[in-house]
Amino acid sequence: MSFVTFSPLDITDTEFLQIRRLVYDLCGINLTDGKKELVKTRLGKRIRNGPFKSFQDYYQYVLSDESGQELVHMLDSITTNYTFFFREQGHFDYLRQNVLPELIRKRKMTERKLRFWSAACSSGEEPYSIAITILESIEQPYLWDISVLATDISTKVLKVAETGIYPASRLQNLTDSLTKKYFLKGEGAWKDYMKVKDELRKLVQFRRANLIEPFDPPQPFDCIFCRNVMIYFDKKTQRELIHRLYECLNEGGILLVGHSESLIGIEHPFKYVRPSVYRK
Ligand SMILES: C[S@@+](CC[C@H](N)C(=O)[O-])C[C@H]1O[C@@H](n2cnc3c(N)ncnc32)[C@H](O)[C@@H]1O
CATH class of the missing domain: 3.40.50.150 (Vaccinia Virus protein VP39)
Structure with missing residues (x-):
């Protein structure tokens, strides 16, 4: 019996650009090229845990989800919520x-x-x-x-x-x-x-x-x-x-x-x- 680690889901340049445009249009967050790895890791986790085969598949789902719920999950995965009491x-x-x-x-x-x-x-x-x-x-x-x-x-x-x-x-x-x-x-x-x-x-x-x-x-x-x-x-x-x-x-x-x-x-x-x- 052998076990292997999950390989991270790959994101193509086109998929990254689609997500980048969507996030920018919706909440103004500017995902620069350097954020590709962040999107791949954070969103990849959500995609793997759901019924999606690829970033493209997920992107289409977000667009078609009329409840807007998945969009909220997507933004939650990408944004940083780090904070603490009396910060600064x-x-x-x-x-x-x-x-x-x-x-x-x-x-x-x-x-x-x-x-x-x-x-x-x-x-x-x-x-x-x-x-x-x-x-x-x-x-x-x-x-x-x-x-x-x-x-x-x-x-x-x-x-x-x-x-x-x-x-x-x-x-x-x-x-x-x-x-x-x-x-x-x-x-x-x-x-x-x-x-x-x-x-x-x-x-x-x-x-x-x-x-x-x-x-x-x-x-x-x-x-x-x-x-x-x-x-x-x-x-x-x-x-x-x-x-x-x-x-x-x-x-x-x-x-x-x-x-x-x-x-x-x-x-x-x-x-x-x-x-x-x-x-x-
Ligand atoms: C790093 S936290 C900052 C929290 C707190 N202001 C502080 O300084 O500790 C950034 C927050 O901005 C929120 N955020 C990002 N884009 C936003 C937008 N377009 N409108 C409102 N909130 C947004 C995120 O959800 C996140 O909770």
């Missing part, structure tokens, strides 16, 4: 030291309302970190109308985000006191997990939204986190997105992009504040 801590320090004190001072006298948006929120660690920072910055949060809208294109990550349940190991960046204040500890089979408490959960509204499509915000935002997603887009898509984000902000509103992202080389109307921070 500098932004949360900036929120606590600059953005929130100014907003609280201004709004105290008028409408006690705060509107934040975590665009491309992945599994929810980012919007929950924003909500924790807000709650920690306000003296009587129950007197305020606070909302953090959290959107992503992937329904898979949004499901995780909505449950608010995370392996305890993922909360390493939180102090013990913040963990106790905002999370419940699992018991029995859930002993290695933590769940976001209702007081935090209710501040965050999750919704599916594609950043390359027009977005009509319920109300203008005071601050938008659009981090670690623009890197997947080409310059044209980035430019269009930045202009749409601008329109979604209040006057003086703040845009935060990922630490390794910047608006350099993109024509835009924002004022530069510091690396990865922009003001309307």
Whole structure:
């Protein structure tokens, strides 16, 4: 008896180009030539686990699937959802030291309302970190109308985000006191997990939204986190997105992009504040 390892499913240049065009048209993600191996490995796994013979076969299925379900699975396989609580801590320090004190001072006298948006929120660690920072910055949060809208294109990550349940190991960046204040500890089979408490959960509204499509915000935002997603887009898509984000902000509103992202080389109307921070 002999055993052999599965050989990876091969992808032809034409198949790669078809998938690349589809992904670009649907979500703006620019799969450069270097991403061929990534597509081959990640999508190949899905194809092998399904009733498909080849990438071509799979591509035709995605196009003909009227439910749009397989398309979501395809994007889930290709996109990177990597995130963690208080990722790029500098932004949360900036929120606590600059953005929130100014907003609280201004709004105290008028409408006690705060509107934040975590665009491309992945599994929810980012919007929950924003909500924790807000709650920690306000003296009587129950007197305020606070909302953090959290959107992503992937329904898979949004499901995780909505449950608010995370392996305890993922909360390493939180102090013990913040963990106790905002999370419940699992018991029995859930002993290695933590769940976001209702007081935090209710501040965050999750919704599916594609950043390359027009977005009509319920109300203008005071601050938008659009981090670690623009890197997947080409310059044209980035430019269009930045202009749409601008329109979604209040006057003086703040845009935060990922630490390794910047608006350099993109024509835009924002004022530069510091690396990865922009003001309307
Ligand atoms: C690397 S994660 C970033 C998560 C979080 N913002 C952070 O910085 O930790 C990128 C996220 O962008 C989402 N994404 C990719 N293309 C998108 C699009 N066109 N519209 C909305 N979300 C998108 C992916 O599903 C993924 O969850």
